[in-house]
Amino acid sequence: MTAAVTERMAAAGRAWLGSLDATQRACATWPWPATEERRRWYYTPTDHGGLPLAAMSGAQQRLAMQLLATGLSHAGYVTVATIMGLDNVLDHLEGWSVDVGRERGRDPRMYWVSIFGEPGPGPWSWRFGGHHVSIHHTVLDGEVVAGTPCFLGADPACAPLLGPHPLRPLAGIEDTARDLMHSLDPEQANRALLTPVAPVDIVGGNRPAILGGELPIPLPDVWRAPFTDPRQNARLVAMQQAAEQKSGARPTDHEAVRLTARPKGIPAADLTGTQQQQLRELLALYLGRVPDSLADREAAKFAGDRLAAVHLAWAGSLQPGRPHYYRLQGPRLLVEYDNTQRDANHVHSVWRDPEGDFGADVLAGHLTAQH
Numbered sequence: 001m002t003a004a005v006t007e008r009m010a011a012a013g014r015a016w017l018g019s020l021d022a023t024q025r026a027c028a029t030w031p032w033p034a035t036e037e038r039r040r041w042y043y044t045p046t047d048h049g050g051l052p053l054a055a056m057s058g059a060q061q062r063l064a065m066q067l068l069a070t071g072l073s074h075a076g077y078v079t080v081a082t083i084m085g086l087d088n089v090l091d092h093l094e095g096w097s098v099d100v101g102r103e104r105g106r107d108p109r110m111y112w113v114s115i116f117g118e119p120g121p122g123p124w125s126w127r128f129g130g131h132h133v134s135i136h137h138t139v140l141d142g143e144v145v146a147g148t149p150c151f152l153g154a155d156p157a158c159a160p161l162l163g164p165h166p167l168r169p170l171a172g173i174e175d176t177a178r179d180l181m182h183s184l185d186p187e188q189a190n191r192a193l194l195t196p197v198a199p200v201d202i203v204g205g206n207r208p209a210i211l212g213g214e215l216p217i218p219l220p221d222v223w224r225a226p227f228t229d230p231r232q233n234a235r236l237v238a239m240q241q242a243a244e245q246k247s248g249a250r251p252t253d254h255e256a257v258r259l260t261a262r263p264k265g266i267p268a269a270d271l272t273g274t275q276q277q278q279l280r281e282l283l284a285l286y287l288g289r290v291p292d293s294l295a296d297r298e299a300a301k302f303a304g305d306r307l308a309a310v311h312l313a314w315a316g317s318l319q320p321g322r323p324h325y326y327r328l329q330g331p332r333l334l335v336e337y338d339n340t341q342r343d344a345n346h347v348h349s350v351w352r353d354p355e356g357d358f359g360a361d362v363l364a365g366h367l368t369a370q371h
Contacts, residue, residue, distance in 0.1 A: 002143055002144055002293045002294060002297060003142055003143065004293070005070065005144055005291045005293055005294060006121075006122075006139055006142055006143055006144050008070045009067070009070045009071065009119065009126070009137060009139065009144065010119040010120050010121075010124075010139070011119075012063070012066045012067040012069075012070050012119075013067055013115055013119030013124075013126055014119045014120075015063050015066070015067075016060065016063040016064055016066070016067050016113070016115075017029070017115060017119070019057075019059065019060045019063050020051070020060065024051055024055065024056070024060075027050065027051045027055070028050050028051035028113060028114060028115060029114070029115050029116070030114070030115075030116045030117075031116075031117070032116055032117030032118075032123055032124060032125075033116065033117070033123065033363070034116050037049060037114075037116075038116045038125060038127075038358060039208035039209075039357075039358050040208065040224075041127070041129060041134045041136065041149055041151070041206050041208070042129060042134065042206050042222065042223070042224060043129075043131070043132055043133070043134055043151045043153055043206060043222070043348065043350075044131065044219075044222050044223050045087075045100050045105065045106070045107075045110065045130070045131040046100070046222075046223040046224045046225075047112070047224045047225075048111075048112040048114075048127070048129035048130055048134070048224075049112060049114055049127070049129075049224070050112040050113050050114030050115075050127065050129075051112060051113055051114075052109065052110050052111065052112045052113075052130075053109045053110070053111050053112075053113075054107070054109035054110060064113045064128075067113065067126065067128070068080065068113075068128045068135065070291070071126075071128070071135055071137045071147065071290065071291070072135070072289060072290060072291065073288055073289060073290060073291055073292060073295065075288065075289075076288065076289040076290065079152060079169050079170070079289075080133055080135070080152065082167070082169045083132050083133055083152060083153065083154055083169055084108045084111060084130065084131075084133065085108055086132070086154060086155060086156065086159075086169070087106040087107060087108045087110075087131055088106070088108060089156065089159055090106045090155055090156065091104070091105070091106035093156065094106065099232065100227075100232070101227050101228070101229065101232060106131070110130055110131070111128065111129065111130030111131075111133065112127075112128070112129055112130060113126070113127070113128055114126065114127040114128075115127075119139075121139070121141060121142040122138075122139035122140040122141055122142065122143075123138070123139065123140045123359075123363065124138075124139050125137060125138040125139060125358070125359070131153075132151075132152065132153030132154060132155065132348075133151065133152060133153075134149060134150070134151040134206075135147075135150060135151075136148065136149060136150070136357075136358060138358055138359030138362075138363070140359060140362055140363065144294055145356075145359045145362040145363075146353065146356050146357065146358055146359035146360075146362070147290045147294055147298075148351055148352050148353045148356070148357050148358075149350055149351070149352045149357055149358075150286075150289055150290070150350065150351045150352075151206075151348070151349070151350040151351075152169075152170060152289065152349055152350075153170075153346075153347055153348045153349065154168075154169045154170050154346070154347045155341075155342060155345070155346040155347070156342065156345045156346065157169075157170060157174075157339060157344075157345050157346055157347040158171075158345055170347045170349060172285045173282065173285050173286065173337055173349055174337070174339065174347070176278065176281055176282045176285060177282055177314075177326050177337065178318060178320070178324075179278065180275065180278040180279060180282060180312065181312075181314055181318055181326075182318065183274070183275050183278060184266075184271075184275070188266055188270065188271070188275075191265065191266040191270075192265050192266045192312050192313060192314050193313075193314050193315070194256045194257055194264055194265065194313050194314065194315045195252070195253045195256035195257065195315045195316075196315075196316065196317070197247055197248055197249045197250070197253040197315065197316060197323075198247065198315045198316025198317070198323040198324050198325040198338065198339075198340045199216045199247075199249065199253075199254070199257050199315065199325055199338065199340070200216065200240075200243040200244060200247055200249070200338075200340050200341065201216050201217070201219070201222075201338055201340070201341075201348060202216075202325075202336040202337070202338045202348050202349075202350055203215065203216050203257050203258070203259050203327075203336060204259060204334065204336060204350065204352065205217030205221075205222055206222050208357075208358075209354070209357065209360075210259060210334055210352060210354040210357075211354075212259060212260055212261035213258065213259065213260065214258065214259040215254055215255075215257075215258050215259075216254065216257070218237075218240050219236050219237075219239055219240040219243075220233060220236040220237055220240065223236075243340070243341060247323065247340065253315075256315065257315050257325065259329075259334075263309075263310075263311035263313070263329035263330060264311065264313045264329070265311040265312050265313025265314070265327070265329070266311060266312055266313075267308060267309060267310070267311050267330075268307045268308050268309070268310045268311070268312070268330075269308035269309070271312075276307060279307065279310065279312065279328075280302070280307065282328070283299075283302060283310070283328060283333075283335070284299065286328075286335050286349075286351040287299055287351070289351065301331075301332055301333075302330075302333070306331075309330045309331055310328055310329070310330035310333060311328070311329050311330060312326065312327075312328060313326060313327050313329070314326045316340070321343075321344055321345075322344055323339065323340035323344045324338075324339055324340070324344070325337065325338045325339070325340065332353050332354070332355055332356065333352075333353065333354075334350075334351075334352040334353075334354050335349075335350070335351050335352075336348075336349065336350050336352075337349045
């Protein structure tokens with residue numbers, strides 16, 4: 001079943017590449033493996049590398065979105081399309097004034113597509129990224145061997161619609177996690193809670209690899225390069241300082257959320273059967289971002305007793321609308337979620353495989369076998 005996904009990806013990749021002229025193609029492609037560039041990723045409104053939608057014709061944009069759709073479930077694609085559209089909402093909220101070194105700071109056309117190698121049996125990979133979206137898939141020997149890192153965010157996380165229900169693109173991963181935390185008894189909750197103060201961002205940030213020992217990355221460092229205008233760099237520093245001051249975080253709070261090789265929090269082995277099912281439902285919301293056959297393959301890694309080693313950790317408040325953070329960590333798994341910025345109305349979430357992001361584990365074995 002995963003081979004069918006690979007074939008669709010390759011066909012969509014070839015179709016998009018075939019629509020580009022020589023100048024566009026030079027921006028959009030890298031010879032395999034281009035390891036350093038291939039492992040770059042961002043979730044800020046910075047240059048993500050590749051060819052942006054803004055530099056494509058309407059027909060080319062459609063082909064780019066077709067490629068994106070091959071790497072997502074239907075629900076995942078709808079979520080990503082909604083997140084992209086939120087840049088229009090955010091521009092309105094900010095008074096059409098944000099400047100990130102380009103003509104329009106909040107621009108739903110500033111999403112970049114990159115292809116590494118030639119679409120086919122592999123090895124090759126592709127990347128789609130822009131503000132609050134970073135999708136990566138790696139193909140080897142006719143199989144999609146990696147779909148991480150997979151980052152989705154939303155700003156605003158909650159916005160009004162005409163009618164009684166607000167727009168909340170990532171509501172499921174917030175509400176399901178909070179419900180799980182509320183199901184814990186006092187002893188379990190005490191083990192799961194790292195600190196009452198949530199970090200101002202996901203702890204792993206956009207690092208190309210998670211090795212253990214990481215602390216949150218300052219906002220100015222989650223960009224491709226410093227701004228040429230020093231006032232813009234100063235603005236990012238001021239935003240970081242204001243966020244830290246507002247959170248009230250102390251060095252002990254930062255230390256409490258430090259990523260470690262040994263997971264923090266409470267293991268699923270110490271949850272009740274009902275709580276373990278809630279944990280599976282939460283995990284499925286992350287794995288379900290990718291096509292069903294790929295999600296099923298990932299879910300098999302946590303089937304049965306293998307879920308026992310997955311740990312749940314929380315920081316911050318359990319009250320809706322207050323800053324909070326959580327993570328799920330276990331073998332081949334790191335999920336992080338943070339909702340602290342813009343008065344807890346700005347979500348960042350990521351699903352990673354610390355051993356296999358960008359297909360690192362499989363590609364290493366492949367290179368060894370070739371030599």
